[in-house]
Amino acid sequence: MDREDNATSNTFMLNAKFLLILFVVIANCIEPLIQQSAAFHSLYLGIYTFHIPMFVMVTGYFSKNFRLDVPGIKSLQMIFYHYLIFQSLYSLLDSLAFHAPGVRYSFFIPYSLLWFLFSHFCWRLLLLLFTKMQHPLVVSVILGVLVGYAPFTGTLLSFSRTLVFFPFFLAGYYFHLDMIPKQFVRMNKWLSVIGLLGVLFFLNSTPLDPKWLYSSFTYKELGAFHWYTGAYRLGVYALEIIASFYFLSFVPRKQSILTEWGKYTVYVFLLHAFITKTAISMGLFSYIHTFTQLTLVLLFAVAITWLLLQDWVRRFSRPLIEPDLSFWERWISRKHSI
Template identity: 25%
Template sequence: MTQITERSSRVVPAEKTAEAAAPAPRAKKRDAFFDNAKYLAIVLVAVGHAWEPLRDGSRAVSALYVVVYAFHMPAFIIISGYFSRGFDFRPDRVRRLITGIAVPYILFEVAYSLFHRWAADDPSMPVSLLDPWYLTWFLLALFVWRMTAPIWRLVRHPVPLALAIAALASVSPDIGDDLDLQRVLQFLPFFVLGLRLKPEHFQLVRRREVRVLAVPVFAATVVFAYWAVSRMNMAWFFHRDSAQELAAPWWSGILMTFALFGCSLVLTACFFAWVPGRRMWFTALGAGTLCGYLLHGFLAQSASTWDWYDADWLHGPSAAVFVTLVAAVVVTLLCTPPVQRIFRFALEPEMAWAFKAEPVGRRGGS
């Protein structure tokens, strides 16, 4: 299409004038299903962190903890991949990648490191952007994954290829801790799967029969987890170590990569089956899940550092229910619009000063 500017002196056809005068298209409406899924997943993340100090005293809590860890991050990552399908290196998208992921990673990595230095009285804690600490690994991983999105759209059989890479990572202890590459590579298949999914795939798992079938599947998983929690190294579900680092034979890393991928997919499908597709009271909070994710970590670390769980009454069946409710309420508050506005400077910085102005004709182009 020919670009028309105020300096143009050519005669413009009437249909082109009408096209130029037409109102700009409205912003794409958010899908309530995905906002609901993101909110419910971040609640599970916070609840999982709240359960962690209770694991040693309760086999039931440990079983639920493992089940949640089997699918809550895979669900998040699949959604992240799904919404990265259109990513390319167009300037406006690269800019959003930098301001929405890279800059928050830098700010919160520094903030977490300094917080740990102060809270734990540990001046030796390094501030390193190459070794993500606690929750910030996800931002770094998402940055890397999204940068590779055009590659996965180009190659044949992307999901099997990503699984092969994850399996190789699981038997490669020399990868080390830099950039938390074990997690980046072992969680990669879920992101690539999200890139390949289409709306009809989500509709498929949201059918009534799938919702009904998800009940016995989840129940059986909890029973199995209760049996396995004392017989299996649960660190496999964190995807942060190689098989050798878990004192297992190298070939078990390959088997566990495929087994855990299948297990996580089944549980994630069950989770998506239960996510409501209509607008709920918490739907709007789905837009603030990154805020809730990054901020609740300070409270989780405070609980561990300052021994908030030392009270005797926090080590009974009722304590787990109480801790679950508190974690859900706190992370819900952290996802609310007022909190998002307060921390927008760190999570969605404008940074117009850092970027060249885009040519008028290229803004908002396809």
């Protein structure tokens, strides 16, 4: 792939990255309301069919240059730092203010969306093994199915999600834009809309437990522990792939402000839950009932995303999110020199 094609692919994936973080925030904002709004319930399930798989895929795409060299070790250090700091901050705030139900305070059970950091660390290390295999995608799918039969909780060390979503990380690693058929690129957007509506119809006509889309639970925890249950996960994989293709058809290929915002989604990812969980703990969502109020929740999600991408927010939070970790190298150098 030449430099121009690579730049086009990067632009496409950065645009997708921004749209996906927007859907992450929307899903987290509407989650407290899905029991009282059928529309939000459908939207929530629809988002979950593609936003995690595609975010994992984009992350895999931007891990193409990962090696266990100095830059690679630095990237692992940053992921570990983010997990250590934000696992501590969110756990502390939850115990003092948020009081989210079912939370277990442990560094071995990632808090809420921080599972992604723990899994990202593992995915990069798994790359070193899987890229040397024949048919790595097939092997990763088999592991994603088999992990559901594990005799322990899937949330421990984000074990279940790490393996279930790893095929999408690998797909991103091997992805380039030419892999999308030109017929699909030219496909009328209305056909994609119809396809997405078909996915929503399927979700609403099938008693699918959202936990299947979370992928953080074993089959036993899902109450479906049978020898053939793995076939259900293959079905969920198929649903996620179909929905993801429809999503990709809406991602613009040209460079724009979305491309620039796509470079800084880590700020939205790490910070937005401070706002959403504060709003939930204050009981603000209990006042949401009318169509107008539900619409304002969607606008609230868009506003949070836009706000956390602003230059002044990034400047203020950069010491926390993008600190200079060179002291690790100096510390290691001193250890070796002793």
